[in-house]
Amino acid sequence: MAKICVIGTGYVGLVTGTCFSDMGHDVTCLDIDETRIEQLKQGIMPIYEPGLQQLVDQNVEAGRLTFTTSYAEGLQNTEFAFIAVGTPSDADGDAEMKYVKMAAESIGRNLSHEIIIVNKSTVPVGTGDLVAEIINDLNGHQPPPFSVVSNPEFLREGSAVNDFMSPDRVVLGSTNPEAAKKVADLYEALRSPIMITDLRTAEMIKYASNAFLATRISFINEIANICESLGADVREVARGMGMDKRIGPAFLDAGLGWGGSCFPKDVQALAHMAEVRGAHPQLLQAVMDINCNQRIRAVNKLENALGGLDGRTIGVLGLSFKPNTDDTRDAPALDIIRLLLARGATVQAFDPQAMQASKREIPDLQLRQNPYEVAQDADALLLATEWNEFKSLDFERIKTKMRGNVIIDGRNIWDGGDLHDLGFDYYGMGVPRPDSKK
Numbered sequence: 001m002a003k004i005c006v007i008g009t010g011y012v013g014l015v016t017g018t019c020f021s022d023m024g025h026d027v028t029c030l031d032i033d034e035t036r037i038e039q040l041k042q043g044i045m046p047i048y049e050p051g052l053q054q055l056v057d058q059n060v061e062a063g064r065l066t067f068t069t070s071y072a073e074g075l076q077n078t079e080f081a082f083i084a085v086g087t088p089s090d091a092d093g094d095a096e097m098k099y100v101k102m103a104a105e106s107i108g109r110n111l112s113h114e115i116i117i118v119n120k121s122t123v124p125v126g127t128g129d130l131v132a133e134i135i136n137d138l139n140g141h142q143p144p145p146f147s148v149v150s151n152p153e154f155l156r157e158g159s160a161v162n163d164f165m166s167p168d169r170v171v172l173g174s175t176n177p178e179a180a181k182k183v184a185d186l187y188e189a190l191r192s193p194i195m196i197t198d199l200r201t202a203e204m205i206k207y208a209s210n211a212f213l214a215t216r217i218s219f220i221n222e223i224a225n226i227c228e229s230l231g232a233d234v235r236e237v238a239r240g241m242g243m244d245k246r247i248g249p250a251f252l253d254a255g256l257g258w259g260g261s262c263f264p265k266d267v268q269a270l271a272h273m274a275e276v277r278g279a280h281p282q283l284l285q286a287v288m289d290i291n292c293n294q295r296i297r298a299v300n301k302l303e304n305a306l307g308g309l310d311g312r313t314i315g316v317l318g319l320s321f322k323p324n325t326d327d328t329r330d331a332p333a334l335d336i337i338r339l340l341l342a343r344g345a346t347v348q349a350f351d352p353q354a355m356q357a358s359k360r361e362i363p364d365l366q367l368r369q370n371p372y373e374v375a376q377d378a379d380a381l382l383l384a385t386e387w388n389e390f391k392s393l394d395f396e397r398i399k400t401k402m403r404g405n406v407i408i409d410g411r412n413i414w415d416g417g418d419l420h421d422l423g424f425d426y427y428g429m430g431v432p433r434p435d436s437k438k
Ligand SMILES: NC(=O)c1ccc[n+]([C@@H]2O[C@H](COP(=O)([O-])OP(=O)(O)OC[C@H]3O[C@@H](n4cnc5c(N)ncnc54)[C@H](O)[C@@H]3O)[C@@H](O)[C@H]2O)c1
Pocket: 007, 008, 009, 010, 011, 012, 013, 030, 031, 032, 033, 036, 084, 085, 086, 087, 099, 100, 102, 103, 106, 120, 121, 122, 123, 153, 154, 155, 156, 157, 261, 262
């Protein structure tokens, strides 16, 4: 069993460290955020991720998982140092590299033995070389031998533990095939396909994968908008398309568009990488534009249905960028709420996990304790995130609470016909209006 240090205890780092410890390795999770590490030492999770708390508790109890803010302590006798720090967008749309650079520097300064550095953060192509350069160039310091391996992570928030434990593939890239093989050995117990390639190609696979998934969603949203103007039903269109084995059914749900901590910044960073090298990423640009417009379309729909937003009360169900996470980074719900507030509406909302984070971002947002409180005196309801608990609400009860009757089903989870029969004015995304059904 290996001794591993995982740097960064966010969605990727904490899940990676915990899962490796559950596979029997000796893992130290390291973060510069002292509060976060103190909480973890007390058994308090800094993020919501299904199944994670139990797995952390079990492995801490078994003595395989520890937490620290000290690089000297975290790297002691470590064979592998995984970098899993954040890479948000910078002002130019490029990936912000300061956390990765800081982590590389800290590794370099505290390195006293041979090590393999594994980059799990999503980083611009060429970063593996940059990490090596940073460590080699540290003033007055001759580092022990080390190798850099790129190991992009493909887990999804909301099912991160399962995704880590059963990946579709593990991608590894390095200029040192022996180092890549040693990292591959760590994953062997998962019995998933392992692909070993060069450093830059591994880094590119991550961006290309996220950009492709975002493209599928923007594609189906464009089709949804065309369906709306032609009276076709995008849900059935997607079902019919998905039966084609060349296409497949995943990522063909029309709605309010993609968000979260990965797709927006990764598509933008890929476009930026292309632009600075003189390429014209036209498709990526269109994918981002469609996504942005999708939020505006939903707000316009609401405005038209109500005959104006000024002075109206809108209830919003769901705030996180997708179900089963508390992550609100680039969440469609928050963009929509900002637009609604800017057009003079009052917004009251509920989310099972993401209320505090949303309130921090939008102080004017009014929080409610459940969907029925959200409906109270609302002129319209807008479903932004398809949490399971929103799928079967008591709409008769909701009807008695609301002042108006407009429903925007931003994720197409409800039966428009049923809601129409209950007296609601229902709008889906790319689906025919219920009253227009023959
Ligand atoms: N969140 C996802 O679903 C997901 C999926 C795949 C890949 N990724 C990629 O993985 C990386 C991490 O994403 P995340 O969502 O886990 O980030 P996050 O923001 O949740 O967590 C990052 C953590 O790194 C810590 N950190 C920053 N600088 C540090 C340093 N120098 N030393 C030690 N710790 C440091 C921060 O304090 C924070 O706790 C990103 O590059 C992201 O694009 C994320």
